[in-house]
Amino acid sequence: MPPGHNQNRNQNQAPDGDQRLMTVEDFNLRETSPSLGGGRVVGSNKVGTAYDLVEQMNYLYVRVIKARELPTRDGNDRPDPFVEVTVGSINGMSKHLNDVSNPEWKHVFAILGDQIQSPVMEVAVRDKSRNGDNLIGLVTFDVIEVPRRVPPDSPLAPEWYTLEKRNGIRTGGEIMLAVWKGTQADEAFPEACHLDAGTAVSNDGVANFRSKVYLSPRLWYLRVNVIEAQDLQLSDKNRQHPEFFAKVALGNVILRTKITQSRNMCPLWNEDLMFVASEPFEEQLNLSIEEKVGPNKEEVLGKCVIPLNEMERRLDFRTPTSRWYGLEKNASDNGQTKLVKLNSRVRLRLSLDGGYHVLDELTQYSSDFKPTAKQLWKPAIGILELGILSAQGLSPVKTKDGRGMTDAYCVAKYGQKWIRTRTILNNFNPKWNEQYTWEVFDPCTVITIGVFDNSYLQGDKPGEAKDSRIGKVRIRLSTLETERVYTHSYPLILLSSSGVKKMGEIQLAVRFSCTSLLNMLQMYNQPLLPRLHYMHPLTCFQMDNLRYQATQLISKRLSRAEPPLRKEAVDYMVDVGSNMWSMRRSKANHYRAVFVISGVIACCRWFNAICTWQSPSMTILVHILLLCFVSYPRIMLSSLFLSLFFLGIGKYRGRPRQPPHMDIRLSHADKVFPDELDEEFDTFPTSKQGDILKLRYDRLRCIGSRLQTVIGDLATQGERFYSLLSWRDPRATFLFLIFCLVSAIVVFAVPFKVLFTVLGFYLMRHPSFRERLPASPTNFFRRLPARSDSLL
Structure with missing residues (x-):
């Protein structure tokens, strides 16, 4: 999209980008x-507090603390006061307090200087219970005379101002x-209420558009x-072959062991069940021993x-100690249910493993590889600073009064x-200009920035509306040069069941x-994950289950904050559901694999061209190089590494100067069929029926048959190789x-140089000395037996 595409468009006018055909260059x-x-803190040498990655925005701040001795209504009842700040056509109101003469608001208003x-600015105290003129009194300020405060100066001390009527008469208070x-x-x-946005927001929705920082x-x-149990008591003692299992629950997650193979009253399991727990530990572990009776x-x-x-909190790979726990059971006594202690007990080995990194997202997009226990953390190697400047040409997401609108805010996640930035209301070209800082412990991590439309500004209850996705950006830190400021406009791409769409740019x-280049270079020699992942690895099933639990815990905790970070935003940021089947992703991964092996294929084609004398001069040169390597074998590896060195040096000038971004071509989103998108965005389990399911199946x-054939062919070649010495044939x-x-x-009798030279010349012999039939070694290998004959 051209740089001046949005310059002449009104900020409240819907973008016309969807009215023309989008090209790949637009993405x-x-x-x-x-x-x-602008806005740099003078004299501050602390990284991340200078606000030097954003454009300066001037604001007029009004901090309203409290009022005292407000006059009563009609000489009897106390007022229901609230504060209204007015600057020209801009105004904003605080919450009203019921029946109080000495109210406390502790409210901050912010007015953008450009608006x-x-x-003249008026700060008025009004009475909500009065009809008509509800003015109690006001204070007037000359905007030009308002003092400027430059951090890190201390906050401006509030003062008492006498309330007056518009005619200058003091009203008291x-x-x-x-x-x-x-x-x-x-x-x-x-914490300020921005009046450029707050005018259209109800009091219940004010908290939902402020900028906040959350900690997961x-x-x-x-x-x-679960090791074993002893002295279990059956209700039916005549049962011959009881089947026991253990059920463990933590919150809403319930796991169970397999049915024990031992049929006595002391069953043995020795089975691991894995959960994810979050601090503070508010929930308890519930374990029950149950019998399958039918x-x-x-x-x-x-x-x-x-x-x-x-x-026990385990930080290393030592085995935790086991303990016996007594069992209880509900029993009825005179119509009342109470817990009765039993002689039965269960042996457990419990541990909170802090030496692992909890995988709360897909590994390739992970923003953190630190272990849970802080004792195992290493010093930070750098600082990541992010300035969220603005967005351009956002598409309308919802309609109000027949007009399209977007209330955009950003969410960034790292570690x-x-x-979460503040929400800019009804603006297709919002300007945030907010800067944030993170400590970096590993350079091979990813920061994710997402843009959403706020649907909770009018006091909507949870479940009535959901924040809509606009797009997101991922930036891998290892692709960034240190100390360089990257200023780019990233396309916001949204893929839905209707196709791929550009929602704007951010x-x-x-x-x-980098705080220490040496420490950062040493990180490349360290394991990616903490030690316990390699000493006691988790299975793929456990990782998928634990990742799902972690995502649910983070979503639940962040949704309880104020303002809440909703579940739909958290799920989008951590790519929930991206591991589900998708024809589009399968094609994208197929072409990625083809690109990876294209280098090997190109080398094979080049060598085949040398052997078939397609370029006689190049083939003669390769013959000369072969003789040189045979005469001086020591220079073979040296020449290889030296060639790679100069090849890398030659590519330095053409190195990527831009960070990676969402690529619709690589994602195969520009050529996907509608039916494939409908399948990708289908629910799990599916909500489709009839012929659609039959077609997809x-x-x-x-x-699957093609994959089955390819995997079978690979297995056949391997089995033929193993059958060389198996005497099957x-x-x-x-x-x-x-x-x-x-x-x-022959190898012992003939010098290696002669043997290697003859082999090289034989492989590169002229086509006139070749036959079109397969070579003898190929014919011999294809005739070897494989285990495919034993398949049904």
């Missing part, structure tokens, strides 16, 4: 040159407030090793409740820290600062052994 990354560095069109000019570097900025909970792997029918033989705080400023069977094995004996004598 490319675009470098920008914003004016950064101030009046030289005073209000405490402070008024100053500042930028987004002011500490009042995150520390997650621990809870390992429950189809879909179980009987509880005993249970116990174990607090998580009592469990344990999540951030302008970011990113800088990765037949198509999946067709793809005695004659083939005999011929191979004779060949090995003769080869050993």
